[in-house]
Amino acid sequence: MRTALILLFLLALAAMPGALLPQRDLNAGAVEDYIAANGWWGRLLDRLGFFDVYASVWFSAIYLLLFVSLIGCLVPRTFEYAKALRGKPVLTPRNLARLPHHREGRTDAGVTEVMAGARRRLRGWRLTEREEDDGARSISAERGYLRETGNLVFHFAMLGLIGALALGKMYQYEGQVIVLADGSEFCNSGTYAYDSFQPGLRVDGTDLTQFCVRVNDFTANFLPSGAADYFRADIEYQTGEDLETGTWRPYALEVNDPLRIAGDRVYLLGNGYAPTFTVTFPNGEQRTQTIQWRPVDLQTYLSEGATKFDPPGITDPAERREKQIAVTGLFAPTAVLQGNVLASAFPEARDPAVAVDVMRGDLGTNSGRGQSIFEIDQRMVDQGRLERVARENLRPGEEIRLDDGTVVHFDGVERFAYLQVSHDPTQVWVLGFAVALVLGLVTSLTIKRRRVWVRATPITDDDGTGRTVVVLGGLARTDQAGYGEEFGRIADDLLEPEPEDAERVPAGRET
Incomplete structure (x- = not known):
């Protein structure tokens, strides 16, 4: 991707002479006047192809290298993304308290009931549930896969736009x-x-x-x-x-x-x-x-x-x-x-x-x-x-x-x-790729990858009463802005802290 960005910058830089200097295919007379007025400098620019920028070898080379670079970048990323879609969310970490977002509480509900409530609350998330030691059970949930989809759509649309513009130059x-x-x-x-x-x-x-x-x-x-x-x-x-x-x-x-x-x-x-x-x-x-x-x-x-x-x-x-x-x-x-x-x-x-x-x-x-x-x-x-x-x-x-x-x-x-x-036989394709490029960019900027884990562990109080300790942890894969509020709402829905717990860990605040 770094190579593609460098080539994209070079392409923009190479296009500047086409906007600043007269071009032979648009106004041959203006080109001849410019060369005559600037002497050896005008003749040098002519030999280097600065008056036929978009048909020059060096501009075409940058264009082709950018095309190849984008393909080389996107193909491996697509395979990795397809593999990630088939995979399961990451297993629940052992110590959820180390995560940026963390909440803990106790409830009279049993482990099975807590897990059922977590599954209902996390409907629409990708879930993995597993049994742990001492009768504990946990859920790993992940959301925001469309972010990478938008990213790939954006770059494939850019690739298609470059190709459509190139074909348009050939057949228009x-x-x-x-x-x-x-x-x-x-x-x-x-x-x-x-x-x-x-x-x-x-x-x-x-x-x-x-x-x-x-x-x-x-x-x-x-x-x-x-x-x-x-x-x-x-x-x-x-x-x-x-x-x-x-x-x-x-x-x-x-x-x-x-x-x-x-x-x-x-x-x-x-x-x-x-x-x-x-x-x-x-x-x-x-x-x-x-x-x-x-x-x-x-x-x-x-x-x-x-x-x-x-x-x-x-x-x-x-x-x-x-x-x-x-x-x-x-x-x-x-x-x-x-x-x-x-x-x-x-x-x-x-x-x-x-x-x-x-x-x-x-x-x-x-x-x-x-x-x-x-x-x-x-x-x-x-x-x-x-x-x-x-x-x-x-x-x-x-x-x-x-x-x-x-x-x-x-x-x-x-x-x-x-x-x-x-x-221009490619104008519909250019429009389609341009729309897809914008939609992909908006998707990749607005959707965030985030994860949440829920662990329910059965315990027995001093008076012999069975309780369940519920621990939640959250992690934003990208920018964390806004995820704290979402995590707080999930925790509020799943936890019913006792009065002493509420004083120690106020609702909506992460420890």
Whole structure:
């Protein structure tokens, strides 16, 4: 157990870098920034695995050693406990007066009657009765075996919890996706359907739970101060046979009230706005896009983003890269202009407006490198391959005409819902082991192991009257707090001291 406690402490210590340092599986960009800012120290931490703590060899080794140590500790204890359950209570000590709790008295009742009364009083205790010398008889009683049961349940639950968490890390997955609240659909058919995806160690994304979600509407209510009151996404979903029959089932998805389907949970994490722009190119063809812009101020939902367009009808890659269009800037749900600077006064779309820069040139989308949907590639701007050709503040229905005849029209705005899909096949086991851990701990802390012995010895007084001397002894196997009162009640029930005995040994007091 000492080894297990040391390893448990080391595991907690090893997990601290995972909370204090950025982790590559959560934010690779933050890791690269940290390494660049800290030079050789950042590179050393990277080589040692401090940016992938929970997947590192040393963390896994501590985890596995703790698992093995707990097994090595609990298996022998379980066998010993099973042996103790089959055994009998310890025989009555010869000198009960040496025990921490002791009472003695005389009674006119016979030995048999005293033993019968002791058995009735100690009903529920584990008892052993034996004959002793000179006609004396004794009872050994023990109680509190559930304390060790609770102790074992606690440690086995901890072992199961560690194992369930480890399996969960292997087979769980978690993905985030933004879905427009205009009837757009999302299907859990593969990793490509997500904006970001964090798989478990044994998940490759090819065998995900099949279901689809359609976001029909989004409702947001704000207090007069601008603080959010509640969010609700009115969705429909289908899974199992519904996918074959085309049946959609309605559901009101709210924060902290996930949709649970087929072992997965769909959470509403956030929301925002997606401006709609239509670009009319010089040849008359149009392209319309509604792309989400991310909030940069959660108090007013002032958002930033970039909506990108490829020119139609151009097959030459070099020419197409020269005429790509990006509409980038700020969106305000309730516009406030301070000069020409756009700000937002309220998070609800009461008076939407955008402050945009129209960029033309090579967006870098065909370079093979990943690119954020919320911003343009600044390297293209720095190299002069992407230039700003217009800047304007627009409200819905307004437009910008470029020098080559291209028209950028601001159509309006849609709501989007930010969803998270979580799959953890061990969550029920984790909950069960956690509950068992708490119950085992409470049991082991509240129940005490204690023993009591009763010896009845027949004697003859000077006048020839037969009497019985009853001696009780008590011992708490663990903490003695509270056992003195219980022992006193047992002694009061079993002893009927004579007046001179009552003066010598007051009732309820141990000698």
